[in-house]
Amino acid sequence: MSPDLTAIRARFPILSRRIGDAGLHYLDNAATAQVPDVVLDAVRRFETTSRANVHRGVHRLAEEATVAYESARETMARYLNVASDEIIFTSGATGAINLVAHSFGDGLSPGDEIVITALEHHSNIVPWQMLRDRRGIVLKWIPVTAEGRLDLSVLDRVVTERCRLIAATHASNVTGAVTDVGAIVAAARKVGARVMLDGAQRAPHGPIDLPALDVDFYVLSGHKMFAPSGVGVLWGRRALLEAMPPFLGGGEMIRTVTLDRSTYAAPPHRFEAGTPPVAAAIGLGAAAQWLMTLDWVAVSAHELLLTQRLFDGLPRAARVVGPTGLQERLPVVSFAIDGAHPHDICQMLDRRGVALRGGHHCAQPLMDHFGIPGTTRASIALYNDAADIDALLDGLDDAIRRLT
C-alpha cells in the first residue's frame, strides 16, 4: 500500500517552488531535509505567542515556553521509545557526539580503546581523534566491505578487553547501508563496552525503538528529520548520564554556584548549558509528532520503490557505491562515473531543478577506501515521487553525454 503522497507533498511549501523553468526535484535529503507546514506552524506559533527563555521566568510567556520545550522533549522520547529525562537537546548530531566524546571520554584512561568504523561521517571520527590526543586512548577501526557495509567479521579481533566504546553509524550517509546493530552490541557486551549509534541518517525514516536496539547512546540531527537546523538530540542511558560530568558550563546546567565552585544539575539539564535552541527544539518535536502519525510500512515501501526505480534507470556507466539490493539499506544512493566529476554532474542537474550532492560527503576515509575522490548522491525522503527520480535519470544521461 502506498502512502497518500499528494497529502504529504502538500505539507511541504518549498516543493512548489521553481528552479528557473523547472520544478524542484529535491534529492539532497541526507544533507538537509525540507520542513513541513506543521513544523513551520509550530515554530511560528511559539515565536509569535510564547517566545521567552525556558526554566527561568515565572511570567506567562516563560511558563508557556518551558511547557512547549519540555513537551518537545517528551515527544522525542516517544519517537525513540525512551524516558524523557534521558533526552538531551544539543546543537545537532555533531554537538551530541562531541558531548559524549568529552563527558564520557573524560572518564577513560590511557590505553583504553574506542572502536569506530571506516563508514563514519567526519563528525563521528574527528571528536574521537581529538579525544585520543587528549587522553591517550587507542582508536581502532571496523573496515568496510566491497558492498559498502561494515565488515563485522573482524569484531572478535578488533573489540578487545580494553574496548570501552564502539561508536558506529546506524546507517551510512554515503552507501545507505543500515548497520547490523545486534552484532555490534553483542561484541560490546562481551567485553563490557558501551555502544553509541549515529542516527543522523536513520532518524528521518521513522520512529526508532531504542530499547530493542539495546545501545547506550544515540544521536540525531533536527535538520535532517524535517525540523529547523541548530538542534539535535543525544539520548543516553540514565545511569551513564548521571555518572558523566558536564561538557559545557554555564546557566541552566548548575545546582548551586559560589565564587569557589559549582555543583551541577541532574541530567538532562546538566548537559544543556546556556539558553537552548528553544524554537528549533519545538520544531523538532512537531516534526517527530507528525512523523509518528504516518504509516511507516507504507512510507518505507514507497521510499524503497523509488530507490529501485533509480537503480533500474541508472546508466551502465554509473557504478553504485553501496549495496544494490533493497535489504537493510536506506534510500540513499551514491554512484561514481568514470570521466564525469560529481560536481559537474550536480551542476548540470541543477539546471533541471534536480538537487543532488556531489563530493566526499564528509567521509574521506570511505572515499580513500574505494579509491575515488567523491561520489554523486541522491537521497530520497518521504515526499519524493517518481517524477523526481525520472528528472534525475533524464538529466544524468545528458550530463554523461556532455562530460565523457
Next chain:
Amino acid sequence: MTDELYHQAILDQAKAACRAGRLETPDASVTIDNPLCGDRVTIDLRLGGDHIADLSHRVRGCVLCQAAASVIGRHAVGATAETVNAAEDALRAMLRGDPVAVPWPDLSVFSPVKHYRSRHDCVLLPFEALRTAIAGARKKGP
C-alpha cells in the same frame, strides 16, 4: 559571453589539458586539496631566471578545475611571477563580477563562473597551487 557554465569553450579547454603530466626534475612540486570537495591539483615547476621555464600539472577535479589548469599550462611558461599574479588577480576580479581586462585571453572562458559562488574555488585551486609552487621554487634558489 554565455551565462551557461558548461559552454563549449570551457569543455574544450578542460579536454585539451594543456601540459598535463609531470616534470622529471622540477624546482618545486606542490599538491593542494580543496577540503570542501576533495579535489586535488599538483603543479610541477621549473624556473629559468625570473620566468617560468617549464611546468606541468595533474588534476583530480571537476571540469572547471581541469580547464583552469589547462589555461595555466597554455600561458604560464615564459611568464614571470608578476604576470602570473596579475592573471590570478584578474581572475579573482572577474569572479567578483568586476569589469577587468584579462592578461591571458583564455581566462575569459571562466566569466560565467561568477554566477556560481560555490564553484569559484574550483577555478582558483590550480592558481593557488601555481603561486605556492613559484614561491617554493624561488625559495630553493638557482
